[in-house]
Each structure stands twice: as C-alpha cells, then as structure tokens.
Amino acid sequence: MKRKKFYSQNTTENRKSIDKKRYQIALENSNVGLWDYDVISGNVFYSKESKEILGYKDHELSNSVIQWNKRVHPEDLEHYFKDFKAHINGSIETYRNEHRILCCDGNYKWILDKGKVVEADSNGKPTRIIGTHTDITYRKKKEEQSERYLELITSQNQRLHNFTHIVSHNLKTHIGNFKNILEFLEDTNSEEEEKELQNHLKTISRALTSTIIDLDDIISIKSKSNSKELAARVNIFDCAEKIVDSLEIDIAHNAIEVYNSIRKDDFINVNPAYLESILYNLISNGIKYKSDKRNAKVILQSVHTKTELKILIGDNGIGINIEKYKKQLFEIYQTFHGTHREDSRGVGLYITKTQMEALGGRIDVESKLDEGTTFILTFKKQKAL
Helix, strand or coil: CCCCCCCCCHHHHHHHHHHHHHHHHHHHHCEEEEEEEEECEEEECCHHHHHHHHHCHHHCCEEEHHHHCCCCCCHHHHHHHHHHHHHHHHCCEEEHHHHHHHEECEEEEEEEEHHHHECCCCCEEEEEEEEEEECCCHHHHHHHHHHHHHHHHHHHHHHHHHHHHHHHHHHHHEEEEHHHHHCCCCCCCHHHHHHHHHHHHHHHHHHHHHHHHHHHHHHHHHCCCCCCHHHCEEEEEHHHHHHHHHHHHHHCCCCCCEEEHHHHCCCCCCHHHHHHHHHHHHHHHHHHCCCCCCCCCEEEEECCCCCCCEEEEEECCCCHHHHCCCCCCCCCCCCCCCCCCCCCCCCCCHHHHHHHHHCCCCCEEEECCEEEEEEEEEEECCCCC
C-alpha cells in the first residue's frame, strides 16, 4: 500500500519564498523593472529596478502613478496614455509603449513599457495590471544613428548623382562646342573668320579649364572630409580679420563698411584653409551684391547656444528671393540675384556648403529682396584642448 505524501504549510511557503527569490534574482540580473497597478485604488508598486533606471534609490521615489506619468516626455505623453487606455478597454491584448522618461540627473532615457491585465471583476473590467520597464536607450541611440547614416548615404548618393550629371553635361557641352568650331574652321576660307573662330576656341578652352578647376576643387574637398588635415585650433576673429584685410581694396572701392563683431575668444577646431575660404566667399558676396540705395554694410558676429557656435555674416544688400530659390540655393551653377554678372558662376555657395559639411557643420541663409542676406554657419561646440 502506497503512502500518501503530505506537505506542511511551511514547506509550501518555503517553496513560494524560493520561487519569489528566484524571480527577484532574475529581474535584478536582467535589469528589468517591475510595476504592479491596482486599477481600483489607483495605487501602483514600482520595483527598485524601475526606480534605479531613473537614477533613484528605492526609498527616494514613492509608489504613485503620478511619479512616473509626470516624467514622461511631453512629446510622448499622447501615445503613452493612448496605448495604455487601449489595453484597459480591451482594444489590444497586451500593452506596449516606448517613451522617454526624465531621470534624476535631468536627462531622458528611452523605456520599453509592457503590461497585461492579470485580474478583472465579474463584469470583465480590469482590476490589476502587471508590467515591466526595460531601458532601451542604447538601442534607440543605435537606431537613430542608423537612420542618420541612412539619410547621409542617401543624400551623398543623390549629390553624387547630381555631380555626375553636372560633370557629364558640362563636359559634353564644351566638347560639343569644340567640335562645332573645328568643323567651321575646316570649312572657312576667310582669314578674318578663321581668326574669330580661333578666339572662340580660346574662350571655350578657358571655360573648360574653369569647369575642370571647379570640379577638381569639389572633389578635393569631398576626399578630405574625414582627413586629419581638418583638425587645427583656429581663432575665428583673427581668421575673419585676415579675410577682411585681404579684401581691403574691394571694400574701399565699393565704399562698404565691414564690422567684425565676432568674439575674440572664440576658437574652433577646423581646417583653417576651409574656414578662410568659407568666410571669403560670404564676405565677398556681401560686397559684390551690395545695394546702391543705402550705405552698404557687412556685419560678422558669433552667437552661442548651449550646444552650438554660430557665425553670422549679414549684409544689407540686394537680397535673394528665398521662396523662389530655396531648393536651388546651394546647388552648383545656380545664380539668384538677376544681375548677370560675369564673375557670378554659381559655384561659390556650392563649394561653401561642401566645405561646411566637410567640417561637420551646416550653413543656412535668411534673406529678403532689397533688404539683405544673412548666412548662418553652425558648428557643434567642441571641448577645449
């Protein structure tokens, strides 16, 4: 006869205690926080792991729904509440939401918040929900980085496509012109006409040389984008002064006032040649496209934000129709002032933008017709050497 085994209450409690301890160890080792929400009372329990994610010790954060809700990033609040209510209402089987949460140090972390109804009343309304908090900040940063890389590659591919199209179009144009002139030369019997055609050949040759130089400059800039040549500590005020001095004759000839209001203690780690080229192009543009209706001015200044250093080059010249030319503004061989100047080849702003990108910065422009133009060079702030 088999004996029946009887387990004491202590044995059952011991097993429950062991299971609870195992569960707790598993949570601690996985860095996953636990929350337990009592729908009826509105109270919620947050495990110490959930609080540690926010940088708090267990006793420093009370077990209140408000404590978590008020820390959710304002941009994420709508979806946060929407997803939770959808689960409460039975629209979705499992609650799942990713949101940013304000931590003890003032920074935000990304949280994967998951939960499921585990108890309900006789009418099927949820009375208890248990869920977890997982810190997914690292994954989110990697996703954002991948998205930026994808955007960068897409943008570079588009630029390469445009660049290839420009090279092909311009070289074909010059070659076609050469071919036509040479055919005319073969058919001509007039010395005067022959001399005129030879002058045309010289003009085409100069244009072809200029195009090749422009394209070579652009290729050179792009090839050095990740080069150590770009790293040098430059005083921005001194760099600007050097450019202003080099343009002294043009400034005097055009009766234009140039004010260098850049802070004298502003430094940046860049390729000096690139920064000089950028400032030269923008300052000389301010001189070139001055207005005859008023005393011409070009003003340089620096502006600091928490994370960025901005260099502003503004003028009160003839301005640009931004609404009309916004998409073409920094494209190669585009001009916008309607002045039909021989020295306006539509290359300067394209090269300037290419150089800014090589330096890890960006260029923006604000302008109004017959009021003036301001170019804004933005660099991320760098730690002092």
